[in-house]
Every structure is written in structure tokens, then in C-alpha cells.
Amino acid sequence: MDILDLSSAVLLIIGAAFFLAGTVGLLRFPDVYTRLHALAKADNLGLGFTVLGLVLQAPGVAAGLKLILVWLLALAASATLSFLIARRAFAKGISPWKPEEHEL
Amino acid sequence: MQNPLNTPRKYPIKVLVWRATLFTALWWILTEGNFVAWGVGLVSVILALVASLILFPPGTSRLSLTGLAGFLGFFLVQSVKGGVQVALIALRPRLDLRPAVLDITMRLPEGRSRVLLANTLNLLPGTLSIGLEGRYLRMHLLDKRIPVESGVHEAEVCIARMLSLPLEEL
Numbered sequence: 001m002d003i004l005d006l007s008s009a010v011l012l013i014i015g016a017a018f019f020l021a022g023t024v025g026l027l028r029f030p031d032v033y034t035r036l037h038a039l040a041k042a043d044n045l046g047l048g049f050t051v052l053g054l055v056l057q058a059p060g061v062a063a064g065l066k067l068i069l070v071w072l073l074a075l076a077a078s079a080t081l082s083f084l085i086a087r088r089a090f091a092k093g094i095s096p097w098k099p100e101e102h103e104l
Numbered sequence: 105m106q107n108p109l110n111t112p113r114k115y116p117i118k119v120l121v122w123r124a125t126l127f128t129a130l131w132w133i134l135t136e137g138n139f140v141a142w143g144v145g146l147v148s149v150i151l152a153l154v155a156s157l158i159l160f161p162p163g164t165s166r167l168s169l170t171g172l173a174g175f176l177g178f179f180l181v182q183s184v185k186g187g188v189q190v191a192l193i194a195l196r197p198r199l200d201l202r203p204a205v206l207d208i209t210m211r212l213p214e215g216r217s218r219v220l221l222a223n224t225l226n227l228l229p230g231t232l233s234i235g236l237e238g239r240y241l242r243m244h245l246l247d248k249r250i251p252v253e254s255g256v257h258e259a260e261v262c263i264a265r266m267l268s269l270p271l272e273e274l
Contacts, residue, residue: 042187046187083233091235096204097201
């Protein structure tokens, strides 16, 4: 196993860890807004590290750039989508969760 | 501009060459450096060029390359910070959230740049955009004890530099 494969494996594991954390947040967080925080931010980082790990194994420059392009498009989509979901939820009158109303 | 498809317009050659080069590069990336399907590629590049001229007519805002680099640098660092922060909060045994709603006045001028700011903030630490009305941006904060305003203002400055836009007075 050379240094390139090793770094690639480490980056992929870091990526998976962020996906895991994002999913844990999705399950544990109390409302739509806090869940969107977890999904948008942690998953993008997860995808970012996954893409970096895969770029190291890409067969050529174009294939590597294509992976980065995939990440940028997913980034734009998730940033836009979470704004649209959150805006709709707030406009519909779903009030954000507050710790005072529940047990801390 | 009522009907951009039927109105003959003069576009600067420089803009056309720039965009055509960009879309050709994109096609090269998508086909992974394989120019076998160059016929389909040529049609795609021309269609992309026409679509871009309709959706982003030249002259509305100028993309500054140093501004773009600055924005990307800021965005990369801050989105890593945002991801790490929310991952740690999610994995902490005792869930400690103090959400709040915060309205801020934007200094970016009317238009796409404000939407870009609202979208960008979703990937930055602690902020989620939940409303955009006029100059006001409503945000949901994951934890009100963590200050976010300086980050928001920095994001505004980066976007303004990237699109060569002036910032309005508060």
C-alpha cells in the first residue's frame, strides 16, 4: 500500500465519519431547522472528504476534475434546498424548537 | 429585455469566447478527456452558451477572479469549521442546543447576490437562512451563544468582491 492509497483511505474514512455525524444529528436534533443545520453542513464536508479521497485514485486529470464538479454541484444543491425547505417551514408557521419549553 | 431570443443583440466577442471556452472545458471534464462524442459536445456547448446569455446577460455583474479565489478560500475554511462544529454538537452525549432566530440587515445590493448570501450561509457555522425580504435576512441559529454576525458580514464582503458589487450603507 503506497502513500497515495493510504491518504485516500484516510480521507474516505474522515468523509464517512462526517456522514455518520450528520445522520446522528438528523436523528437526534429536535426540529426541522436544527436537522437542516446537521444535514447541510456535515454531509457536505463528508462528500468533500470522500471526493478528495477519490480524486487521489482518479485515473486522470479530467476524471479528478469531474469528481470535484460533482461536489460543487451537490454543494450548490444542498445550500439552495435547505434554504427553500427552511423558508417554507418558517412561512407555514413551524416555530423553532426552544430548550425552555422542554427539559434541558 | 422582453424577448431575448427574438431580439438581435450584440454581445461582446470577449464574453462569447470566454464562456465558450468555459463550457468546452466543462464538456472535456464531463467526458473525462474523451473527445469522441465531439458532435454532441459541440451542440451542448452552443446550447449552454445560448442559455447562459439568456439567464446571465453580460454586463449585469462582473466576476472578479481574485474575488472568486478569495470567496472560495473563505468558503472552504468556514464550511470545514461549520461541518466540524455541527458534527461535534451532534455526537456530544448530552444534546446542548440553544436555537434562536436573528434578523440582520444586508449590505449587498438587490438581486442575485442576496440569494447567494442566503444559500452560502447554510453551509457556514451556526447559520441557516429561513427568510429573505428586502434588505432583511432572517436566520436560524443553532446556538445563540456562538456569535455569527461577523461571519455573515465577512461573507457579504467576499460575495461583493467576487461579483464586483458595491456594499450599501447600513
